[in-house]
Amino acid sequence: MAEQQAVEPAISTRGLTKRYGKVPALTELDLDVRPGEIFGFLGPNGAGKSTTIRILLGFLHPSDGRASVLGQDVGADSVGIRRRTGYLPGGISLYDSLSGRDALDYLGDLQGLPPVRRDELCERLEMPASVLRRRVRDYSRGMRQKMGVIQALQHDPELAILDEPTEGLDPLMQHAFYGILADLRAAGRTIFMSSHVLSEVERVCDRVAIIRRGRLMALHDVEELLARRKRRIQLRWRGGPPDLSTVPGLTDVSVDGERIGATLLGDVAPFVRAVASPALLDLTIEPATLEEAFLEYYADDAASPQPEP
Amino acid sequence: MSWALFRRTLAWNRVRLLVLLLVSVGWGILIPVIYTSFSDAFRQMVNSGAIPRNLMSFGSGDFFSLPGALxxxxxxxxxIAFVAVFAIGTPVAAVAGERERGTLEVLLSKPISRRRHYIVVALAVVLLLAAIVAALLVGEVVGAVLLDVSDELEMAELPLVFANGLLLWSAFGAFSLAASVSFDRAGPALSLSLAYLLINYFFEILGSLWPDVQWTQEYSLIHHFNPGQVLQGNADPLDFVILGLATLIPIIWALVVYPRRDLAAPA
Known part of the structure; x- marks a missing residue:
C-alpha cells in the first residue's frame, strides 16, 4: 500500500474533456505526471494547455472525465490542492498599488504557509529589498514575471504549475530560473509547466506532452524523443558521391555538385564510418531539436483528417 | 474566514472610508441645521399655497419635522452617493474588478474557496456600510444636539434606524456583489447595480411627488427605510422582512452561481 502511494501520480487525468457549448476545448485527455519530474506541456495557442491547467486548479469545471492533483480530486478537494500547489498564471497580473514586498506578504498570507523559499528566490532572481519596496505598478514586465515566480514558489509547494514561466525574462534570469527548477526537482518537487519555448522544454523537462486542438498528440521522455528525431546532414565531397546506401536511416539524399544533403534517423555512427574518407571536405550534422519533433507531430496531425467538433 | 483577504479588502478602502466618514458626519450635521433654519419658511410657503405640499416632500421625508428631515x-x-461607494463600488471592484484586472486569477489560486471569497468580501462590505450609515446618523444626532432639538428625537429608536438603514444598503450591496460574481468585467456589473439603485430611487421619488402613482413607492427598497417613522416609534416589521428578503435572494444567487461559474483565462 505504501509503495502504491509512493508512485501515485502528482497529476492524473482520465478522459478529461471540456466543451464550451458544442465547441471542444479539451478532448479525453489522459495524462500522468510523475512525482519529482519536470513535465513540459507543449502546444500552440488555443491548443488546450490553459484549459487543462485551469481545470486542475478549479477555475474551470470539466464537462467529462476526471482529474486528480496530488491524489486529491479537482472537483471535491480544490482548496486542498491549491494549499499544496504553487501557480504561476500566464501573463500574471499583480496588485499594482502594493509594493512588491506587500504583494508577496499578502499572497503568502492567503496561502497560509510560511514563505520559506522567498529570500532565496528573491536573491536568485535579483529582486533585492530595494526593488521590493517599490510599487508593483512601477515594475517592468520581467520584474512582474519574477514576482509571479516568487509568489508561486515562496511557500515551497509540492507541485508547481507554471504557465509560460519564462515569458518576459531576460536570458540571464531564464538561466537562473532553470537553476531554480533543477533545485526543486532535486528536492523532490514536481513541476508542470506549459511553454511555447521548445529549447526551454528540451533543456529542463524530463517528459513532454504535445497537445493540439485539445487532444494529446504525444507523450514522451525528452531524451527518447530527441533520439528518435531526424537530423539534417550536409557534407561537401570531392569527386563522385560516396556510397551511402548501406547507412541505416538515411533518406532524402540530394547531390548538388560536391554538396550532398540528407536526412538521418537514428544512430550517427554508421553514417560517420561511411563518410570517413580523405574525400570529405566538410561535414555538418545539425543537432536533433524538439522543435523538429514538434513540427513533425503537427505536420502529421495536419495531414490526417480531423474529427468534427 | 480569511483574515488576510478581509484585512486587505478593508485596507483598499481605507482612504475612501476616512473621507466618506468625515463627509457623512458633516452631511448629517447639516440636516438639523437646514431643518431649524428653513422649516418655518417651508411651512409658510405651503400654507400660503405657493407650493403644493407634496413638492416639499422628497421620498419619505419632509422638512416639517426633525424625523422627517432626517x-x-x-x-x-x-x-445615497456616499453609501453607494461601498454598496456598489466596493462589491463590483472586489470580484468583477479583480477578474477584469487579472488579479482574481492569483487570488483564487490560493487555498480560498469561491464561497469563502464571497463571504469575506460581503462581510467587509457590510462593515463599511455600517460605518457610513452610523456616521450619517451620528452626524444627524450631533447636529440635533448642537441645535438643541434633540428632544424631538426618540433616541432609543436610533439602533432600529441604524439596523433599518444597514439592511437597506446591505440589500443593494448584496445585489451588487451578486452582479459582480456573475460578470467577467466590472462595466456590466456596475451598470446593472447602478440601474437597480436608480430604478428603486425613481420609484420612491416618483411616488412622493405624484400622488396618483404613490403605489410605486411600495416597489422601492428605499421606501422601506423610513427613519422618521421608526423614530416616532412606528417601525413596520414588514419593512425589515422585505429588506431582509431583498438581501437574502442575491446572497443565495451568488453562493450558487459563483462557485459553479467557469472562470476562463483573462483576455
Whole structure:
C-alpha cells in the first residue's frame, strides 16, 4: 500500500474533456505526471494547455472525465490542492498599488504557509529589498514575471504549475530560473509547466506532452524523443558521391555538385564510418531539436483528417 | 474566514472610508441645521399655497419635522452617493474588478474557496456600510444636539434606524456583489447595480411627488427605510422582512452561481 502511494501520480487525468457549448476545448485527455519530474506541456495557442491547467486548479469545471492533483480530486478537494500547489498564471497580473514586498506578504498570507523559499528566490532572481519596496505598478514586465515566480514558489509547494514561466525574462534570469527548477526537482518537487519555448522544454523537462486542438498528440521522455528525431546532414565531397546506401536511416539524399544533403534517423555512427574518407571536405550534422519533433507531430496531425467538433 | 483577504479588502478602502466618514458626519450635521433654519419658511410657503405640499416632500421625508428631515437627509442623492461607494463600488471592484484586472486569477489560486471569497468580501462590505450609515446618523444626532432639538428625537429608536438603514444598503450591496460574481468585467456589473439603485430611487421619488402613482413607492427598497417613522416609534416589521428578503435572494444567487461559474483565462 505504501509503495502504491509512493508512485501515485502528482497529476492524473482520465478522459478529461471540456466543451464550451458544442465547441471542444479539451478532448479525453489522459495524462500522468510523475512525482519529482519536470513535465513540459507543449502546444500552440488555443491548443488546450490553459484549459487543462485551469481545470486542475478549479477555475474551470470539466464537462467529462476526471482529474486528480496530488491524489486529491479537482472537483471535491480544490482548496486542498491549491494549499499544496504553487501557480504561476500566464501573463500574471499583480496588485499594482502594493509594493512588491506587500504583494508577496499578502499572497503568502492567503496561502497560509510560511514563505520559506522567498529570500532565496528573491536573491536568485535579483529582486533585492530595494526593488521590493517599490510599487508593483512601477515594475517592468520581467520584474512582474519574477514576482509571479516568487509568489508561486515562496511557500515551497509540492507541485508547481507554471504557465509560460519564462515569458518576459531576460536570458540571464531564464538561466537562473532553470537553476531554480533543477533545485526543486532535486528536492523532490514536481513541476508542470506549459511553454511555447521548445529549447526551454528540451533543456529542463524530463517528459513532454504535445497537445493540439485539445487532444494529446504525444507523450514522451525528452531524451527518447530527441533520439528518435531526424537530423539534417550536409557534407561537401570531392569527386563522385560516396556510397551511402548501406547507412541505416538515411533518406532524402540530394547531390548538388560536391554538396550532398540528407536526412538521418537514428544512430550517427554508421553514417560517420561511411563518410570517413580523405574525400570529405566538410561535414555538418545539425543537432536533433524538439522543435523538429514538434513540427513533425503537427505536420502529421495536419495531414490526417480531423474529427468534427 | 480569511483574515488576510478581509484585512486587505478593508485596507483598499481605507482612504475612501476616512473621507466618506468625515463627509457623512458633516452631511448629517447639516440636516438639523437646514431643518431649524428653513422649516418655518417651508411651512409658510405651503400654507400660503405657493407650493403644493407634496413638492416639499422628497421620498419619505419632509422638512416639517426633525424625523422627517432626517429621513430626507438619508434619502438625499448626496447621502445615497456616499453609501453607494461601498454598496456598489466596493462589491463590483472586489470580484468583477479583480477578474477584469487579472488579479482574481492569483487570488483564487490560493487555498480560498469561491464561497469563502464571497463571504469575506460581503462581510467587509457590510462593515463599511455600517460605518457610513452610523456616521450619517451620528452626524444627524450631533447636529440635533448642537441645535438643541434633540428632544424631538426618540433616541432609543436610533439602533432600529441604524439596523433599518444597514439592511437597506446591505440589500443593494448584496445585489451588487451578486452582479459582480456573475460578470467577467466590472462595466456590466456596475451598470446593472447602478440601474437597480436608480430604478428603486425613481420609484420612491416618483411616488412622493405624484400622488396618483404613490403605489410605486411600495416597489422601492428605499421606501422601506423610513427613519422618521421608526423614530416616532412606528417601525413596520414588514419593512425589515422585505429588506431582509431583498438581501437574502442575491446572497443565495451568488453562493450558487459563483462557485459553479467557469472562470476562463483573462483576455
Amino acid at each position: 429621513t430626507l437627509g438619508l434619502q438625499h442623492p448626496l447621502a
